[in-house]
Amino acid sequence: MTTEETGHLPEPPLLEVDGLFVEFRTRDGVARVLNGVSYAVDAGETLAVLGESGSGKSVTAQAIMGILDVPPAVVTGGEIRYRGENLLAVDENRRTEVRAQGIAMVFQDALSALNPVFTVGFQIEEQLRVRLGMTRREARIRAVELLDLVRIPNAKRRVRQYPHEFSGGMRQRAMIAMSLALDPEVLIADEPTTALDVTVQAQIMDLLAEIQAERRMGLILITHDLGVVAEVADRIAVMYAGRIVEHADAVSLYRRPGHPYTAALMESLPRLDLKGAELNTIKGLPPSLLNIPAGCPFHPRCLMAQDLCRTDVPTGHRLGLGRMSACHFAEELVRSV
């Protein structure tokens, strides 16, 4: 994406995904999970990757972290550049170095992401000792500091406890603490609050925002929740069937969505502050990735679909500074009232 497309300054963004293609070789065929995904995030910026299940948003994150199961996953094209360096072209050692120290990840389910047989303290300290060469004492002190940072009360006691002794919200905080241990520059949060109660969710999102601001980290927030996105995102990339269908800054996106899918998603949400009679729905179902429709992948469900949409895959239409939409009629959509 060029400068006009992303609205970024000429130096390379902190983390950039460029034209990523990933396939899954399954027994039933080849699933085209990612079909040319591109997005970027800078220091101090929050990029939200919005999509439903099957859109490919988590797979992209896993590809960035290098934790995809290969096989059955195969990266068939594109680059992932961290500070200009293509991670897909480097050796495993460098990849491991970048992982956690450059780019760290926080998952949805802390209970399965944390190892149940080791204490939380051990899991944090291990990273510090192995990667930064700290002594046990130094590591322990730092671990307690990190737990304090994420506002876990009684950090000194908690550091010796096991994951199952924490409540859901606290486990998530512990996972965030773990991810910050090596001072990463980019944090990827994959549905970090989906499994949490709404009051806990609010606490965690506040925490993430604070930490990000303090450390000037780039934050990639992967979610399906339009509400959460509206509250924290600077820029938003909307994904559908393994493609980015729209890319814009948060205010513009919500004011005037430039892609029918985005528009339809917003209209189908029940809103806390609005009460309507009937919700507009998106008819049909997301496509099977084994069998993505020809042309625009959204056309079977799109109210605006024309003949062109059935045959031609839409390329990114520029809608202004830093705005892109992969729809043949993007301009019309944005201009319409």
Place this chain on the structure above:
Amino acid sequence: MSDSLTAEPILEVRDLVKHFPVRVGVLFKHTIGHVRAVDGVSFDLRRGETLGVVGESGCGKSTLAQVLMRLEPPTSGTFHFAGRDVFAMRGAELRTLRRSIQIVLQDPYTSLNPRMTVGDIVGEPFEIHPEVAPKGSRAAKVRELLDVVGLNPEHLNRYPHQFSGGQRQRIGIARALALRPDVIICDEPVSALDVSIQAQVMNLLAELQSGFGLSYVFIAHDLSVVRHLSDRVAVMYLGKIVEIGTEDQIYDHPMHPYTQALLSAVPVADPTVRGQRQAIRLEGDVPSPVDPPSGCRFRTRCWKAQEICADSEPELATRGGHPSACHFAEERSVVP
């Protein structure tokens, strides 16, 4: 959502309590405490209305659903359906009651028997209650039900795994509808579905309500979803109802601090209100239902807590507008 609300409530719940014993021991188990999942809940449901029940995990709303369906025996309290005492019913009488109150469950992937065809699943209510439909007419009724919930009636020979999550949920709704109940308890019916599918199922539930004259108890944790379908809303915390009122009253004029905090925490899909909302953030976690705090259960996380809150438990009483359970109930608008 309804237009006709008659005075006589169709459901009356009074002081419902459900405690689960915590048992330890290998050979001879003994009880060391109780999980006080539902600890004194009272409410009415009027014909044709939807009562939303919201709360976070551990508040007891799912247990409430189980007890109302008599899937779990109550510890104490009363429950009347159209004036009849449900908890006193046994055997055939209870079975007959089941024709009037049904349930839609949360998980579309485990709520349908994978070994049965969809036709069998939706037709099973007729097998259990043969007096409702004579054998010859059952197939037609099953088709009709599938059609009503928006599925192709020709698919009744298919198996659940051949359907998507949203479609499976529709099958579950068709099954609940088969005996033409008066009340359907919806236990988180859309929580496991994708956002774009949630809207479809919610519209369906609304349609069915007006089409069949149903009354719903709609249990969910998503406040926006609940608002959309409910006439009245009850907010639960640690086994008790802390506030109850019309949807308007609860969302626009909340009185209980917990309700206010809950509403404040729900993200609003509008970036322009960022920073404009009053963010009420609760500290800490929900206390354990085995050992709830004395007096008001919410006091450990409440910014208004005083001594009286620890000494005496506030009753659910009308304190200006609608009932809430707080010594210092005060209206505060939180939703922009």
Place this chain on the structure above:
Amino acid sequence: MTDPTAAAAGSTATRDSESYVIAAEHVEDVVAKPGKPRSLASDAWHDLRRRPLFAVAGSVILLLVIVALFPGLFTDADPDLKNLAHTREPPSGDAWFGYDLQGRDVYARVVYGTRWSLLVGLGAAVVTVLLGSVLGIFAGFAGGWVDGLLSRIGEIFFGLPFVLGAIVILTLFRNAGVSGALPIVGAVVASLAVLSWPVAMRIMRSAAIAAKQQDYVKAARALGARPARIVFRHLLPNCLAPVLVYATIALGAFIGAEATLSFLGIGLRDPAVSWGVMIADSRNFVRVAPHMLLFPAGFLTVTVLAFVMLGDAVREALDPKMR
């Protein structure tokens, strides 16, 4: 998405790749075969047919069944015909597997012995599974003290040492004067079943407990279904898979166990001459007439292997379909 049979099954290798293809489970109305309903059983069958393991094991077993039912197709010789002139002769053109101590054609005996070995295996598997399943599903569904009692009883039987227990039981039968081919087979089947039913019970019990907690059972109870309906319509069909896998593998194991018992002299005997009996007979002549041991032992090994392979293939075919 949990399924009770996943508890008994092992392999989840294919699961992970399919879990990424999440959108694939949003099956469009038009599936690969429009209008053709595919139950999980038929899905499993289609999967099974494609596996080489199944094809090989299945063919071997099919062949053995034919041999058991129609031994006359495979040999003209009389397995009981004794001719001391040929005693312990090695394989030759006349007798492919040679002759045994009493001059009987080993090949013919192996062929005719197939039916007894298979019969014991099948009989023991069926009785064990029936007995274990009934008790298991009852224990799993009823819970409480019923479950406790049955489980403790099962544990007692499970604790009995196999060979010792078999010796005791079969000696009792022998002393009671059981004779004749089918009664002898019955005695052996009974002893195997008595000592093995706890395993089947446990499998069925845990499957039943897991199934009982599924939401569809809740829904059935909410509809007012009586316990019988819940057990037969909802629990049983969903608990069959792990038991089926066990039964298949156990069949092979029982055939081997029968050989052990016969070797010890307490299993089958004349007129029900199985491979195990033949192996027992060859005991003293292994060095001078190895063919007397090798051929029945070879058939025994191949048969047991075939059943184990079949059980493996069945388990894999059933496992990833459980969604």
